[in-house]
Amino acid sequence: MIVDGKQTRPIWLDADQKTVKVIDQRQLPHRFVVADLTSVDAVIHAIREMFVRGAPLIGVTGAYGVMIAAMKGDAAGDGPAFIRQECLRLKAARPTAVNLAWGVDRVLEKVMAAGTAADRIDVARNEAAAIAEEEAENCRRLGVHGADLITSVSREKNGATVNILTHCNAGWLACIEYGTATAPIYEAFNRGVDLHVWVDETRPLNQGARLTAWELGKHGVPHTVITDNAGGHLMQHGRVDMVIVGTDRSTHTGDVANKIGTYLKALAARDNGIPFYVALPSSTFDWTMTDGVKEIPIEERNPDEVRYIQGLADGRITRVLVPPESSPAADFAFDVTPARLVTGFVTERGVCGASEAEIHGLFPEF
Numbered sequence: 001m002i003v004d005g006k007q008t009r010p011i012w013l014d015a016d017q018k019t020v021k022v023i024d025q026r027q028l029p030h031r032f033v034v035a036d037l038t039s040v041d042a043v044i045h046a047i048r049e050m051f052v053r054g055a056p057l058i059g060v061t062g063a064y065g066v067m068i069a070a071m072k073g074d075a076a077g078d079g080p081a082f083i084r085q086e087c088l089r090l091k092a093a094r095p096t097a098v099n100l101a102w103g104v105d106r107v108l109e110k111v112m113a114a115g116t117a118a119d120r121i122d123v124a125r126n127e128a129a130a131i132a133e134e135e136a137e138n139c140r141r142l143g144v145h146g147a148d149l150i151t152s153v154s155r156e157k158n159g160a161t162v163n164i165l166t167h168c169n170a171g172w173l174a175c176i177e178y179g180t181a182t183a184p185i186y187e188a189f190n191r192g193v194d195l196h197v198w199v200d201e202t203r204p205l206n207q208g209a210r211l212t213a214w215e216l217g218k219h220g221v222p223h224t225v226i227t228d229n230a231g232g233h234l235m236q237h238g239r240v241d242m243v244i245v246g247t248d249r250s251t252h253t254g255d256v257a258n259k260i261g262t263y264l265k266a267l268a269a270r271d272n273g274i275p276f277y278v279a280l281p282s283s284t285f286d287w288t289m290t291d292g293v294k295e296i297p298i299e300e301r302n303p304d305e306v307r308y309i310q311g312l313a314d315g316r317i318t319r320v321l322v323p324p325e326s327s328p329a330a331d332f333a334f335d336v337t338p339a340r341l342v343t344g345f346v347t348e349r350g351v352c353g354a355s356e357a358e359i360h361g362l363f364p365e366f
């Protein structure tokens with residue numbers, strides 16, 4: 001995406017074709033910091049500590065991690081065995097986003113078919129780059145399909161402002177380009193549709209207040225940051241026309257894992273008759289799980305992410321303790337919205353209902 005006049009992505013390969021460079025999203029919006037990843041441990045750290053986050057981006061980062069493993073593999077003696085072991089470590093970095101295992105396994109399969117150490121490195125590099133470009137194109141395409149939904153609401157409102165609520169950051173920062181939930185927003189905005197976005201701050205790490213607000217602001221999209229708990233009130237008072245969120249893993253039966261709090265938004269949307277859309281590239285569908293509530297692993301993170309809040313004070317990024325020092329905390333990073341609460345999925349092949357039949361209707365090959 002264009003940021004301050006410059007084409008910007010959250011991940012890219014350095015000119016040395018070895019160093020993986022990522023935006024350290026923990027520092028946004030107040031600092032734009034780029035981190036160099038030159039080891040598998042550095043890639044795992046970047047995923048686990050959320051320098052990079054968001055299902056498609058995690059998948060691409062894991063894919064480049066396989067390239068790094070291939071570069072180190074030759075020195076390890078048995079290259080293929082070493083690479084396989086490193087892939088297991090990469091996949092364990094975070095449990096919920098299905099793209100991580102999908103991206104790592106896709107590159108690993110190609111690498112294992114390569115004959116020499118040099119070929120393994122080249123194959124890994126090329127496949128990781130291919131995944132990045134495919135995900136960018138898939139997000140562009142789903143943006144077009146999703147923008148058609150926004151455009152039709154605009155027509156129903158005779159051009160009056162379309163108010164969209166989104167949760168967390170499912171923007172280009174979570175992907176490669178365009179985003180998932182934001183791709184329809186950018187496309188509709190670029191078409192000239194009068195729209196406004198309610199941006200859930202998204203505790204505890206405030207991906208909405210920090211990242212979505214930063215993205216939308218840089219693109220000139222009208223938006224308002226709100227507390228996570230304001231959405232229901234706005235829906236009750238007719239100030240939300242549709243909800244669009246991303247997902248980290250959606251079952252092929254329509255259950256949706258996404259940032260904690262998404263389920264509550266879906267309940268409020270259903271109670272107020274407001275459409276609730278989930279935007280995703282097909283890489284984020286889980287084609288094996290059928291009951292998302294029971295089967296999708298929900299990451300529990302360091303409770304300090306709840307106990308402390310980060311911000312800018314006196315020109316410095318700092319964090320402050322919120323609850324009493326002695327109070328225990330718990331940090332559930334995701335929840336699962338059952339298919340019955342999902343109006344539809346916005347994918348690179350079009351929009352479908354949240355049912356196994358409709359999902360497989362768009363993706364019959366799975």
Ligand SMILES: CSC[C@H]1O[C@H](OP(=O)(O)O)[C@H](O)[C@@H]1O
Pocket residue numbers: 053054055056167168169170171174175179180181207245246247248257258259260333
């Ligand atoms: C397009 S995937 C975005 C998805 O990922 C976020 O989780 P996290 O920031 O912890 O990686 C959130 O669930 C977003 O909806």
